[in-house]
Amino acid sequence: MSNFHVALKKVVDDSYDVQIGCGLIDDMIQDIKEGLVGNKKKFAVITDSNVDEVYGRPVLEKILAAGYQGDLFVFAAGEKSKVRKTKEEIEDAMLAKGYRRDCCVIAVGGGVVTDLAGFLAGTFGRGVPVIHYATTLLAAADASIGGKTAVDTDLATNLIGLIYQPKKVYVDIDAWKTLPKRHLINGLAETIKHACLADYELFTYLEEHWQDILSCDKEACTYISEHNC
Structure with missing residues (x-):
């Protein structure tokens, strides 16, 4: 062998x-x-x-x-x-x-x-x-x-x-901008989870700008996309 x-x-x-x-x-x-x-x-x-x-x-x-x-x-x-x-x-x-x-x-x-x-x-x-x-x-x-x-x-x-x-x-x-609101909410929920786990700054931003995100404001959406990464 x-x-x-x-x-x-x-x-x-x-x-x-x-x-x-x-x-x-x-x-x-x-x-x-x-x-x-x-x-x-x-x-x-x-x-x-x-x-x-x-x-x-x-x-x-x-x-x-x-x-x-x-x-x-x-x-x-x-x-x-x-x-x-x-x-x-x-x-x-x-x-x-x-x-x-x-x-x-x-x-x-x-x-x-x-x-x-x-x-x-x-x-x-x-x-x-x-x-x-x-x-x-x-x-x-x-x-x-x-x-x-x-x-x-x-x-x-x-x-x-x-x-x-x-x-x-x-x-x-x-x-x-083409998404139903419920899809935006699903994505926002995942983002909130990330913030709760590791990013106090992001969590604070979400508290203040969640309506901007749901209305697809470019600046707000860019911010959370960068922080999600």
């Missing part, structure tokens, strides 16, 4: 930028041109049925106009879609369209989209780059930042997944 040791030492820098602003699609395209995801030329834009027309298709159109290849993959909006079946359906659709390891995933939407698309990117071709274009306060506060990706099952929430960092996160505050 023989026994030997496989020595594996790995040093990885998964650092990435978070850009906060209004109307950031052109900025994202420029970053891609400047090598954000290396030499990738094929982009799978993944979004849900709520975001499709407003941001998903515009992102795809800009990708194509810049000379890249791309396709839009849309699933039904809502937490019920954040399951293995949806991930499998998108993976099969990507494979059918010729997507392999030479692609990049762009997640356009809120937390459900970034969770699902991030998990897919981390396993497709044993890992392809992913960019998050966050369109909700909840995604800006939590889901798109930190690399947490997962799907739900009947037995557990967010336990099937992995930590997989994006190449960059774009937080488009303009998109918050």
